[in-house]
Amino acid sequence: MYAFEYLRAGSLAEAGDLLSKNPEAKILAGGQTFIPTLKARLAQPTHVVDVARIKDLAGITVTADAVTIGAMTRHVEVGNSAEVRKAIPALAALALEIGDQQVRNRGTLGGSVANNDPAADYPSAVLALGATIITTSREIAADDFFQGMFATALAEGEIIKAIRFPIPKRAAYSKFHHPASGYAMAGAFVADTAKGVRVAITGAGASGVFRWSDAEAALAKSFAAAALAGLKVDDSNCIADLHAGSDYRAHLAAVMTKRAVQKITG
Amino acid sequence: MTKIAFTINGKQVSSDVEGRTLLVDLIRDELKLTGTHVGCDTSQCGCCTIQLDGDMVKSCAMLAAQADGANIVTIEGLADGDKLHAVQQAFTECHGLQCGFCTPGMIMASVGILKANPNPSDEEIVKGLEGNLCRCTGYVNIIKSVKRAAELMKV
Numbered sequence: 001m002y003a004f005e006y007l008r009a010g011s012l013a014e015a016g017d018l019l020s021k022n023p024e025a026k027i028l029a030g031g032q033t034f035i036p037t038l039k040a041r042l043a044q045p046t047h048v049v050d051v052a053r054i055k056d057l058a059g060i061t062v063t064a065d066a067v068t069i070g071a072m073t074r075h076v077e078v079g080n081s082a083e084v085r086k087a088i089p090a091l092a093a094l095a096l097e098i099g100d101q102q103v104r105n106r107g108t109l110g111g112s113v114a115n116n117d118p119a120a121d122y123p124s125a126v127l128a129l130g131a132t133i134i135t136t137s138r139e140i141a142a143d144d145f146f147q148g149m150f151a152t153a154l155a156e157g158e159i160i161k162a163i164r165f166p167i168p169k170r171a172a173y174s175k176f177h178h179p180a181s182g183y184a185m186a187g188a189f190v191a192d193t194a195k196g197v198r199v200a201i202t203g204a205g206a207s208g209v210f211r212w213s214d215a216e217a218a219l220a221k222s223f224a225a226a227a228l229a230g231l232k233v234d235d236s237n238c239i240a241d242l243h244a245g246s247d248y249r250a251h252l253a254a255v256m257t258k259r260a261v262q263k264i265t266g
Numbered sequence: 267m268t269k270i271a272f273t274i275n276g277k278q279v280s281s282d283v284e285g286r287t288l289l290v291d292l293i294r295d296e297l298k299l300t301g302t303h304v305g306c307d308t309s310q311c312g313c314c315t316i317q318l319d320g321d322m323v324k325s326c327a328m329l330a331a332q333a334d335g336a337n338i339v340t341i342e343g344l345a346d347g348d349k350l351h352a353v354q355q356a357f358t359e360c361h362g363l364q365c366g367f368c369t370p371g372m373i374m375a376s377v378g379i380l381k382a383n384p385n386p387s388d389e390e391i392v393k394g395l396e397g398n399l400c401r402c403t404g405y406v407n408i409i410k411s412v413k414r415a416a417e418l419m420k421v
């Protein structure tokens with residue numbers, strides 16, 4: 001690791017101050033992505049601003065139509081939350097499929113969504129549920145937030161405070177785990193929401209998480225796995241790497257979508 | 267430098283650390299608690315697993331400064347004098363190790379599994395050990411050990 005100065009922010013105001021004073025500073029949450037990045041010398045911040053202890057970033061609140069989760073909420077907390085399990089069981093189940101127990105004990109919702117890894121799980125839930133990303137300066141709709149691999153609408157120094165997930169009528173997530181890393185080779189989050197059926201695919205897209213509109217249209221007509229027969233994910237913009245080719249990932253994405261629908265319809 | 271203080275295996279310690287000092291390096295190099303191993307240094311193998319405020323975490327993926335104020339237990343802190351912790355006892359009884367390099371992390375992760383679920387199935391044990399790699403045993407005896415530990419903890 002290159003040397004940097006560690007700073008701990010006690011409040012959002014203090015974090016904002018430290019970040020604006022130090023243009024080369026970076027935010028540290030659970031560190032499960034950022035610390036390996038520092039160790040690999042892929043980042044060279046002058047300062048690291050630890051936001052983990054800021055009270056305004058903690059907590060889960062549930063209302064009649066939405067679940068709002070603080071950015072610093074760890075995967076284990078989302079997965080084990082009785083409230084999240086009741087309101088959006090697919091979201092709690094997704095959280096417990098991330099990484100391993102040690103990673104889930106440190107990694108956070110805000111860190112995962114800010115990072116927008118193309119193989120991460122949360123971005124699919126955020127996009128399929130039509131969630132809103134609440135930051136220190138504004139509210140951003142999921143459809144506008146994800147902007148390609150590791151790219152988001154966040155400006156420098158903008159901190160995710162919380163994410164508000166509208167409660168869907170029904171939803172499910174199905175993931176094909178990479179056998180070594182545990183990340184998604186392909187994952188599909190299917191949600192039947194007040195604004196229609198939404199299908200988000202992670203793990204497969206070369207531009208990160210995306211909505212599969214053909215599947216959404218087919219499921220809107222008939223909410224059954226059979227409605228997806230013959231539909232194919234376009235593989236021209238799918239990831240190809242040493243683990244799988246783009247055609248295989250596109251195929252897996254379609255299979256995961258069917259499985260997610262089957263989880264819902266039984 | 268950042269001044270930090272925390273409790274480790276019941277003892278209060280303090281240190282001046284650089285921002286980039288990893289928690290595992292502080293534990294091994296400065297506190298000389300070398301039971302916590304570094305297998306990969308890339309968050310994959312789980313050899314560096316410790317308990318931090320009740321939760322199992324990989325100490326190679328944490329800055330020492332993040333642990334300020336925490337209550338840490340390492341493999342050295344599990345036994346009660348000469349009396350092994352139930353999970354340690356079970357690993358010895360069931361031959362849950364060969365070279366032993368992964369064992370501190372396996373034992374800490376197993377303690378974590380049993381805290382959350384005192385009666386895990388084989389499948390739940392395998393899932394609980396996803397973050398830990400063993401190059402020797404083939405895992406069969408490790409799974410047996412966790413089941414045995416669950417029995418020992420009931421009596």
Ligand SMILES: Cc1cc2nc3c(=O)[nH]c(=O)nc-3n(C[C@H](O)[C@H](O)[C@H](O)COP(=O)(O)OP(=O)(O)OC[C@H]3O[C@@H](n4cnc5c(N)ncnc54)[C@H](O)[C@@H]3O)c2cc1C
Pocket residue numbers: 026027028029030031032033034035051071072097098099100103106107108109110111112113114115117119120121122154158159160161181182183184309310
């Ligand atoms: C072994 C291993 C397996 C994993 N497996 C999976 C998996 O299966 N699925 C999966 O989805 N993920 C997986 N992960 C990643 C894990 O979920 C991370 O926890 C997550 O991606 C990042 O969260 P974090 O809190 O650790 O963020 P950090 O690593 O602290 O930060 C990540 C990035 O987000 C920025 N950031 C953090 N918080 C905020 C905020 N509130 N506002 C703005 N920017 C912020 C940071 O500056 C940094 O750039 C795995 C990680 C490991 C080490």
Ligand code: FES
Pocket residue numbers: 303304305306307308309310311312313314315324325326327
């Ligand atoms: S040394 Fe920490 S996970 Fe391998």
Ligand code: FES
Pocket residue numbers: 362363364365366367368369399400401402403
């Ligand atoms: S006993 Fe040798 S690595 Fe597990």
